[in-house]
Structures are given as C-alpha cells and as structure tokens.
Amino acid sequence: MKRLLMAAAASAALFGAAGAAAAGELPRAQTTEIISAVDRNAEQLGDTALKIWSFAEMGYLETQSSAALKDDLRGAGFTITEGVAGMPTAFVASFKNGTGPIIGVLAEYDALPGLSQGAVSHQESLGAAAGHGCGHNLFGAASAHAAIAVKAWMQAHNIKGEIRVYGTPAEEGGSAKAFMTRDGLFNDLDVALHWHPGSSNSASQGTTKANISGKFRFYGTAAHASGAPHLGRSALDAVESMNNMVNMMREHIPDGTRIHYVITDGGKAPNVVPAYAESYYYVRDGDPDVVRSVMERVQKAAEGAAMGTGTRVEFQQIGGVFSMMPNEALMHVMDRNLHRVGGISWTPEEVAFAEGIQKTLTSQVPLSSVGEIQPAAIHMDGAGGSTDVSDVSWVVPTVGLSTATFVPGSAGHSWQNTAAAGSSIGVKGAVTAAKTLALTAAELFISPDTIRAAKAELNQRRGPDFVYQPLIGDAPPPLDYRLSAK
Numbered sequence: 001m002k003r004l005l006m007a008a009a010a011s012a013a014l015f016g017a018a019g020a021a022a023a024g025e026l027p028r029a030q031t032t033e034i035i036s037a038v039d040r041n042a043e044q045l046g047d048t049a050l051k052i053w054s055f056a057e058m059g060y061l062e063t064q065s066s067a068a069l070k071d072d073l074r075g076a077g078f079t080i081t082e083g084v085a086g087m088p089t090a091f092v093a094s095f096k097n098g099t100g101p102i103i104g105v106l107a108e109y110d111a112l113p114g115l116s117q118g119a120v121s122h123q124e125s126l127g128a129a130a131g132h133g134c135g136h137n138l139f140g141a142a143s144a145h146a147a148i149a150v151k152a153w154m155q156a157h158n159i160k161g162e163i164r165v166y167g168t169p170a171e172e173g174g175s176a177k178a179f180m181t182r183d184g185l186f187n188d189l190d191v192a193l194h195w196h197p198g199s200s201n202s203a204s205q206g207t208t209k210a211n212i213s214g215k216f217r218f219y220g221t222a223a224h225a226s227g228a229p230h231l232g233r234s235a236l237d238a239v240e241s242m243n244n245m246v247n248m249m250r251e252h253i254p255d256g257t258r259i260h261y262v263i264t265d266g267g268k269a270p271n272v273v274p275a276y277a278e279s280y281y282y283v284r285d286g287d288p289d290v291v292r293s294v295m296e297r298v299q300k301a302a303e304g305a306a307m308g309t310g311t312r313v314e315f316q317q318i319g320g321v322f323s324m325m326p327n328e329a330l331m332h333v334m335d336r337n338l339h340r341v342g343g344i345s346w347t348p349e350e351v352a353f354a355e356g357i358q359k360t361l362t363s364q365v366p367l368s369s370v371g372e373i374q375p376a377a378i379h380m381d382g383a384g385g386s387t388d389v390s391d392v393s394w395v396v397p398t399v400g401l402s403t404a405t406f407v408p409g410s411a412g413h414s415w416q417n418t419a420a421a422g423s424s425i426g427v428k429g430a431v432t433a434a435k436t437l438a439l440t441a442a443e444l445f446i447s448p449d450t451i452r453a454a455k456a457e458l459n460q461r462r463g464p465d466f467v468y469q470p471l472i473g474d475a476p477p478p479l480d481y482r483l484s485a486k
Contacts, residue, residue, distance in 0.1 A: 024447035026439060030153065031340060034442055037149040038435045045434060046427040048072055049141035053119075053422040056111040056130045058482040059170030062089045065109040065137070066167055069144045073165060076148040085183040087176055087477050091167035092185065093144075095151045100161025101451060103441045104186065104396075105147050106194040106389060108171045109140035113482065117415040119422035121356025131418040135197030135405050136171065138421055138430035142195065146437035153442055161445050164189075168388070170477075173213055173282075175319035177388035179477045181395055182470045189396045190451050191330065191444055194389050195433040197421065198402030199410055200369060201343055203335035203436075205326035205399065206379030209258065209284035211386035212295045212471055213319040215481075216242065216302045220311040222275035232273030233310040236266050239277045242305035246281075246298055253294050256382065258284040264484055278484075286323050286382030288471055318481045320471025322390040325461055326378050329453040330399035330440075335376035337439035341432055343371035344404050350425050357407040357416050365408035370429075385412070395468055397454035401436055405429030 026034075038045075052065040066089040070080050078093040115131035118124045132138075147165045154163065166185070170176040186192060218239055223232030246259060253259075260282045267274030283295045299315055306313040346354065346367070354367050392398050405426040410416040420426050444451060 024443065024449065026443045026446070030157070030442065031439060033156070034149050034153050034438050035341065035435050037152050038145060038431060038438055041145050041148060042431050044072065045141050045145040045431060048144070049137050049427055049430055050422060052109050052137035052140060053132050056116065056128050056132060058113055058130045059110045059172055059174035060087060060089060060477065060479045061482055062109050062169050065140065066091060066169065069107060069109065069140050069167055072144050073148065076151060078151070078165070084185060085180045085477070087169055087179065087479070089167070089169040090176060090180065093147070093165040093167070094162060095154070096162040097154050097158070098160040100159070101190045101445050101448070102162045102164065102188055103444055104164045104166055104189045104192045105143045105437060105441065106166050106168055106177070106192060106392070107140040107143035108136040108168055110136055110170050110172050110174070112172055112413055115413065115415060115418050117418035119419050121353050121419065123360070123415050131415070132421040133413045133415065133418045134172065135417060135421040135426060138197050138405050138426050139195065140167070142430040142434040143437065146434040146441065149434070149438040150441045154445070159445050163441060171388055173319050174478065174481060175321050175388045175472055176477065178319070178321050178391040178470050178472045181391040181468070182472065186392050186396050191454060192392050192396050192398040193437050193441060194398065194400040195437060196400060196402050197405035197426065197429060199365070199404055199406045199408045200374050201338060201372065201403050201432065202374040203331055203338050203376040203401045204374065204379060205328065205331045206324065207286060207326060207382045208324040208384055208390055209286055209382055209386045210288040210291045210323040210390070210471065211282055211284045211319065211321050212291050212317065213280070213282045214295070214315055214317040215264070215278055215280050217278045217314045217316070218276070218306060218311045220273070220275050220309070223273045225271045225273050229273060234273050235277035235311050236274040238305045238309040238311040238313065239263055239266065239279045241308055242279065242302045245301040245304060249297060249301065254285065254290055256285060257290060257294055258282070259294070259298070284386055288322055291471065316478065317473065317475060318478045320473065321386050321388045322394050322471065323382060324387065324390040325393040325398065325458065327397045327399050327454050327457055328378050329450060329457050330397055331376055331378065333443055333450060334399050334401050334436065334440050337443065338401055338436045339373055340439060341435045343373055344428050344432055345371060346425060346428070353423060354407045354425060357419060358409060360416060361407070361409045363409035367408060369408050370404035391470065394462060397458045401433065403429040403433045
C-alpha cells in the first residue's frame with residue numbers, strides 16, 4: 001500500500017495540463033440554464049437543508065433526513081432504490097436517458113453527537129442529542145438539487161447517460177460509503193462528485209488519513225466498592241489500563257499516526273465496582289497498512305488489560321476507511337466551474353451574524369474571504385481527518401469541492417459550525433456548491449476525453465496491481481453504533 005501511495009505522489013503533476021486541455025467546455029447558454037435551474041429551486045434546497053438540520057439525526061438513524069432527500073428527488077422524477085448495502089437510511093436515486101456516461105453525486109446527512117446548538121451567534125444548546133457541526137444537512141440537500149438541475153438539462157438537450165444521487169448515511173465514523181463500495185454500488189460509475197461545507201471556496205484536492213475505529217467492551221464482576229472490593233473485578237480498571245498502555249505506545253508508532261479515544265461507559269456509581277465499561281477508539285494514518293498494524297497493537301493492549309484486571313474484553317470494529325485518492329484531471333473541471341459560479345455575498349444581517357460568531361473564535365480570518373475562490377492545488381500531505389468518500393475514490397475517479405458555509409476561522413465539529421449550518425449563510429454556501437456540482441456533472445457528460453484522462457490518472461496513481469480490500473472487513477454495517485450516544 002505504501003508503494004501505491006508513493007506512486008500516487010510521484011504522478012501528481014503528470015495529468016494536470018492534460019486534464020485541463022482535454023476538457024470540453026459547456027456552452028455559455030447551457031451554463032446559464034443550469035445555474036438558473038438551481039436558483040429556481042434554491043428555496044426548496046434551503047428548506048430541505050434546514051429540515052435536516054432540525055432533525056439532527058446521527059449515523060444510521062437518519063430516517064427523517066433520508067426521507068426528506070428522497071421526497072425531493074422522487075418529486076423531480078428520480079427512481080429511488082432504498083435500503084442499499086444493508087443500511088435502511090441509504091439509497092440510490094437515478095435518472096437515465098439512454099446509454100452514456102454514468103455520473104454519481106454523493107449526499108451525506110448525518111449529525112454529530114454532543115453538538116446541539118441554535119442558529120444564533122452565541123453558544124446556546126437546543127437540548128438535543130446531536131447537531132450538524134459538520135454541515136451534512138447542507139451537503140445532502142445541495143447534492144440532491146445539483147442532480148435535479150442536471151436532470152432538467154439532460155431532458156432539455158436529450159443528453160444521453162445517467163445521473164445518480166447516492167444517499168450515504170453515517171459518514172461520521174460509520175463508514176457507510178465503504179460498505180457501499182464493498183458491495184459494488186460504484187463499480188459502473190464513470191465519475192463520482194462530492195463536496196463538503198467549509199470556511200472557504202476551493203476545488204483543491206488532497207489526501208486524507210485512513211482510519212479504523214472500534215469499541216472495546218470490558219466485562220468484570222460487580223461488588224460493593226467499600227464493603228467487598230476484593231470480590232469485584234473492575235471493567236473500568238481494564239479500560240484505564242488499556243488507555244495507559246496505548247498512551248505509552250504513542251512514542252513507538254510512525255510519525256503522523258493519530259490515536260483518539262473516549263470512554264463511552266465507565267460505570268454508574270462510585271460505590272459499585274463497574275461490571276461493564278466501554279471505550280471507543282480511532283486509529284488514523286495516511287497509509288492504510290499502518291492503520292491496520294497500529295490497530296492490531298491497540299487490540300493487544302486491550303487483551304493485556306483484560307488479563308491484568310481479571311476481566312474479559314470484546315472488540316467490535318465500527319468503521320474503516322481508506323485515504324483519499326485525488327484526481328487532478330477532474331480538479332481542473334471543478335475549479336473552472338467554481339470560478340464560473342463565483343464567490344458568496346452576504347447581506348448586512350448575515351455579516352452581523354458572522355461577526356457575532358467571529359468574536360468567539362481565536363482565529364480572525366477576514367469575512368470578505370467568502371467572496372473569493374482559493375487557488376486549486378493537489379495536496380499529498382495526508383493532513384486533516386478521514387472520510388469514507390476515500391473508499392469511493394480508489395474505485396472510481398472522484399472529485400470534490402468546499403464552499404464557505406461556515407464563518408471563516410471556525411473549527412470543524414464546533415457549535416459555531418452547527419449555528420452557521422442552520423442559517424442563511426450555510427444555505428448560500430450550499431447553493432454555490434449545488435451550482436458547481438451541476439455544472440461539473442454536465443461538462444463531464446459531454447467530455448469523454450476528460451473522463452478517459454481521469455480514469456487513466458486513477459489507474460496510474462493506484463498502480464496496476466491494486467485490488468480493493470476494504471478496511472471494514474466482512475462485518476455488516478454497525479447500525480447501532482450511535483445508539484449509546486442518544
């Protein structure tokens with residue numbers, strides 16, 4: 001795997017000029033037509049995004065959120081296949097007009113636990129279990145309405161091919177797209193498109209960190225913590241022993257590897273020796289093979305902790321995702337269309353809202369930056385987080401963008417982001433994303449040379465001997481992984 005990643009980095013400059021030259025540009029009138037179609041549906045896009053924001057449903061529990069997107073797509077004439085890859089809230093929506101390219105648009109809609117927040121510029125919890133601190137309410141709505149605009153354009157000009165929307169739940173740790181990839185749902189795609197809410201407008205592409213996550217459940221023996229502690233075997237002691245061993249391990253793992261954990265259950269009362277305790281771990285690195293190796297060592301630490309405390313441990317893997325495979329040929333198309341759409345303009349009321357949020361931030365980035373398009377570039381440093389979009393990117397050429405839906409300077413997964421995702425500034429960023437996705441999809445339908453260049457680049461980057469072996473293994477989707485967070 002490391003050889004493949006090195007080959008990907010070495011070929012980063014190989015396809016840039018070719019990708020730009022191969023693109024067949026969309027006629028100006030059709031560009032205007034598609035942008036106008038998104039604008040006409042902007043109110044419905046915003047209504048759906050804010051509905052999903054109010055539902056704030058966590059991974060694999062997004063019943064209402066998934067239904068809202070399916071309603072919009074079904075109303076626009078898409079055919080819906082529900083419950084794909086063994087996930088009740090996953091779906092594929094399709095419009096097909098004869099034989100031609102198959103372009104997929106990814107849609108997310110899960111919320112994060114512990115980030116309940118009102119759409120106000122000061123911290124104010126709504127008392128819910130979760131909130132859209134990553135803006136996936138915007139993600140899902142914009143992707144669906146981008147596809148709706150593309151469908152209208154295909155019908156108007158008799159464009160041959162198929163546009164699909166993949167409803168993908170549980171991106172936040174649930175690895176839904178990895179299960180969908182494992183089940184072959186992307187195998188016949190020519191290109192996959194995605195986007196993500198952010199603090200700037202950019203079509204830059206880059207690698208991410210591969211990730212394996214899982215829950216360690218320890219089982220001991222309850223006893224009175226003061227009257228008969230010798231009769232107890234503490235599951236919490238086992239969790240803490242494991243954590244201590246893993247923390248010492250950090251000195252002896254490759255640079256750049258990340259290990260995070262939380263104790264999700266440490267007992268119920270101090271005077272009862274806990275018979276059950278649970279910790280939830282992530283291991284990340286740019287190289288999937290390193291992730292596998294380090295997680296195996298973490299599991300050994302758990303086994304040692306159980307032996308040393310007289311308890312028993314079970315491990316449930318929750319997720320597993322690859323590192324992102326960027327595509328420069330597609331980046332040029334996405335960047336060109338993002339420039340056609342342009343930056344974002346806020347009203348005085350929206351500026352005041354953003355200024356209120358900015359007062360709570362440590363980084364004071366100029367708010368005017370939301371009106372700019374950042375230069376597009378390929379980044380191979382593997383910085384940042386993880387995403388299950390990565391698995392898709394290893395089997396089909398994949399490209400994404402970010403738009404300014406959050407206040408510049410905001411941290412990811414924060415109450416500030418939740419507030420912005422439920423406001424008009426979040427919706428404006430989503431509309432910008434929908435226009436860019438729609439234009440990019442349309443251009444690809446009429447640009448077979450670009451699709452060929454993108455596929456050649458993917459094959460070059462991943463190497464001739466690559467076989468997709470999912471990090472999730474053979475287990476079914478962990479549909480209950482968020483239930484304990486409710």
